[in-house]
Amino acid sequence: MKEGFRHSMAWLHTWGGLLFGWLLFAVFITGSLGVFDEAISRWMGPPAQATAALSSEQRMEAVRLATRHLEQTAAHSPFWGIRLPGEGEGSLRLAWRDGVGQLRIDHLDPLSGTPLPATAQRESDGGHHFVHMHFQLQAGTFGIWLVGLATVALLVALISGVVVHKRIFKDFFTFRPAKGQRSWLDGHNAAGVLTLPFQLMIAYSGLVVFYDTYMPAAIAANFHDVDHYEQALLERPGRPARQGVAAPLLPLECLLAVGETRLGREARFLVLSAPGDAGALVRIFGRPLAEDGQQELVVNSGVAAFKGATGEALWLEEPGLAQGGGALLTQQVMVALHFVRFGGYPLKWLYFVSGLVGAVLIATGLVLFSLKRRKRQTPEFGAATASIHRLIEALNVAAVAGISLACIAFFWINRLLPTALEQRAEWEISLFFAVWALSLPHALLRPPLRAWWEQLGLAALLCLTLPLINAITTGDQLLAALARGDGARAGVELVAVAIGLLLAWLAWQLRRRQRLAMEPLEVH
């Protein structure tokens, strides 16, 4: 291989890795947490109510009560969402948009239709916050594009990393601990080579999830719009258009009963588009079964669609059956690989660990960048070199330690914010970003090594004491959750404690290093 080629790939790997590594670390850490979004949502939400499963008649009655409530409060919303109780959720959850386009949520008692007070709900985005951070940084379409660009940069960094790595096989068995930069490079290489197939898969499948956003050229050139394309792809009739003519809705509970019969399983939620319009569309989504995803990659729990005004059946996605042709199946398998909806908990754990190793890969790469420049002061930015290197160090701290701190702080914020707060879920997310944002000035004001261990140490403290704050604020204790077999709640705290121990060890090592070395790493 020509040295020139390796040289340019090394440059690309270094600088591309640095600039996008800051973002990619956040994407990896929130994506890893997002693997367990349901367990985190369970932990963050209200205490699980021990409600018996609703009978078919009770579900119909619940939907009737939900419709009555929505007709009174949300007549002009462009959509209604009705989630039936189940899977640890005791309430009937209604969603709609108000006059200014803000998403609104109400909880009802499923048997009486009485609205449940907000204080009983601890309204929170829960684990979905991490999923939304992961794919759009909570920044809408712009965030989706930014994450997409970073994902392309990740693939470029992975391939250029393999190119610059001359002795890829031999070095995989090499680890020289406590040898400074050498050890960081060994760790970086081992993390990268060990999980290379996973990182390539997760990056490419991540792009494929949003292929119609990222690469719409072929769709736009051959179809009138995305709706027509999707109809052709799924071989189903089009969605009814909004008519602008008011038409009464058929009783939703009747459509629910028909939908459940057609699906052959219980419904999980209903979505109405353009309620009250002659073109209203009702979609009834099936509830996933425990055995879904054990035998197949692409899990489909079924959708039955009806015209809301006439009850005409529009289409049916049968549960367990693949849709469309080979290309669609290929895309769906890649999406399934990304979302790990198959294989149950063993696979989720494998993804969680692989994702964290990916985060370690990025963090060690960022640290290596700065370690090299501390020792070899090349004036790559002329007179500004020292201050630019200092800024890069601080950004490394905020991008790695700062986001870790913000993630665990999010769990604390969830427990400390008053449950009656208006827009509580939005407040949680704003405070998450506030913690992350504050980590940068802190990193700029402190010497680098000190900033590293202070932020990691605080994150460790918050992780280790998470069971404590939960016990104080909710009265629920880790041991009690374990005793009653609530694996989701206990699991969140056990993982937090395990990660806390790891971070505490790391922070302690860094602190010791700082003391021993009399702060030789300070760059002012």
Place this chain on the structure above:
Amino acid sequence: MQTVNDGMTTPSSRQLQSPAPAGRGRGLPYGSLLSRIAAAILGGYLLAAASSLLLARLLPLAPAEAVLAATLPSFAIYVGAVLWAFAVTDVGRVWRGLLQPALAMAVVACLLPSVGAP
């Protein structure tokens, strides 16, 4: 993860060797570097998009299936284009090498009939 070591080891520069821009650029001005980055991001994207346009009209599949099958590999083309953009010495050649085939593929795709409904 290992501890930070302020490092008594010599700087081993087997990897990540030099902060110099790609293409053996000894003191290349930033303008050339920015042009290369723009070529990689924009030119690479246009090449990938054009490849999906052409492939969608060539694949012997049902219309929507052909569109999807043509779009899925375009991300690999994008990644390959970015790598190539940093491996070539001459920035002008990078722009030409990305835009000429992109334009050619887009033109041929336009001459072929649309596969989907109008």
